Every structure is written in C-alpha cells, then in structure tokens.
Amino acid sequence: MRDASGLPSPLGFWHWSGKTYGARPGDWLEVQRLGGNVNLALLLHWLDLASLSADLTALQPALVQTEAVLAPWRTLRQNAKARLDEAEYQAMLAHELELEQLQQGVLLQSLRAHPPRREPGHNLLNYLTLLGAETGPLRDLTC
Template sequence: MSNDLMSGGSGLPSPLRFWHWSGKLYGSRSQDWLTVQSQGGNVNLALLLHWLDLAELSVDLTELQPALMQTEAVLAPWRALRQCAKSRLDEDEYQAMLAHELELEQLQQGVLLQCLRASPPRREPGHNLMNYLTLLGAEQGPLRDLIC
C-alpha cells in the first residue's frame, strides 16, 4: 500500500485521497464493480474493503452497517430517480443529477471512513472483500481475481 494514500496515525486514507484512489480503480473496471451493485451490494463498501485488504487491515462488516444504512437511505432513492428520469431529461439536466449522485457517493465514502476511525480495523491480513462478495453470492463473479 503506497504511503500517499495513508493518512496520519490511523492508517486510513483521507476521504479525498480515497475518493481519487477508488475513482481510478472503479474507472478501470466499472462494469465489474457494478456487478457488486447488481448483486445487492454496495460499490463504495466493496472498494473500501478491497483497500483494507491491500493495507492488510481487517474489519468486522457489521461495524460498517449503520454508516452504510444511513447513507444508502439518501443515495439509493436518488440513484433510482436519476435512472428513471434519464429518458425525460436533456443532457445538462441529466449531468447535473449525475454530479449530485457522485457528491452523495463521495459523502458515503467519507461516512464509511469516519465509521472506521471510530472503530479502527485490526492490523492483520483480512479477507474483507472476499467475505463481502461471499455474503452477496458474488465470489465467483468478475472481481474474483482481486480476492485470490
């Protein structure tokens, strides 16, 4: 794990650094990461769990549930509204909705990181992403090369 993603003594990235890191990772394999969402999972959580695996940190998924539920209560309806309205909006309106959704995604990542700071992960190699994908029944999906 590169030191430029680490932040302070917590061993966790800053929200902005994590946003940029996850954007690059997501962008290189967006359809693979969207498979997590199609299986009922959360892409931001999956990206964070992958980062934790790379940093050799282990977390209890149940500790992240409250943060995930809180942010998904806002993000999921907005995403559904944007997708539903796509055919009825001009390009500028659609892009504005998409930009707001990305702001909500970034907020969700920040809340997840804040939750981790309150209950820090253990310094031990974890199988965070594999455990999450297994819960979703997606461990044989397109991200399996990240968990082998």
C-alpha cells in the same frame, strides 16, 4: 494518501476509488446488481491491499444512513434519464457523485471509530461471499 490512523483521507480514497472503479466499472457494478454497495466493496478492497482486517458489521450503520439518501436519488436519476436533456442529466449525475463521496466519507469515519486490525484480511472476499458473488468477476481482486 493515508492519515495518522493509517486509513486513507476521504479525498485520497475518493481519487483511488475513481481509478480503481474506472479500470473495471462493469465488474464493480456487478456488486451493486447483486444488492451490494460499491463504495463498501472498494473500501474493503483497499483494506485488503493495506493488510488490514475490518469488522463488516461495524460499517453497516454507515451504509444504512447514507443509502437512505443515495438509493432514492440514484433511482430518480435513472428513471428520469429519458426525459431530461443532457445538461439536466449531468447535473443529477454530479449530485449523485457528491452523495457517493459523502457515503465514502461516512464509511471512513465509521471505520476510524472501529479501527481495523493490523492483519491480512479477506474483507472483499467475505463481502462477495455474503452477496453470493465469490466466484464472480471481482474474485481475482481478493487476497
């Protein structure tokens, strides 16, 4: 799953994220409800598990860039759900997942440009604290 930099490959991270998210979808969506980014939270959790510490501010430009496309699409899909047949809705959802995967790739690319330090970090806990969710449902995932 890791490449030469010690970071996950985009596809490997996508699959890991799907399993990790799928085990607790409501908890991860709480991050989004609080104004956070689920893909960033998943990446920070992965870094914690790998005993790597990242500079959260270095990842912000990647989020801004990708959220400019992803957030409006997500809103459009959610608002259109009641007016679409199942096939149309699933097509919109599939495109949203493609955008999510793209966002993860951009986050990883940004992380490679600002390599994490090889030291245990509290990446997810720091992010949850910024969101005011340090005592929320994902608290047990923090290292």
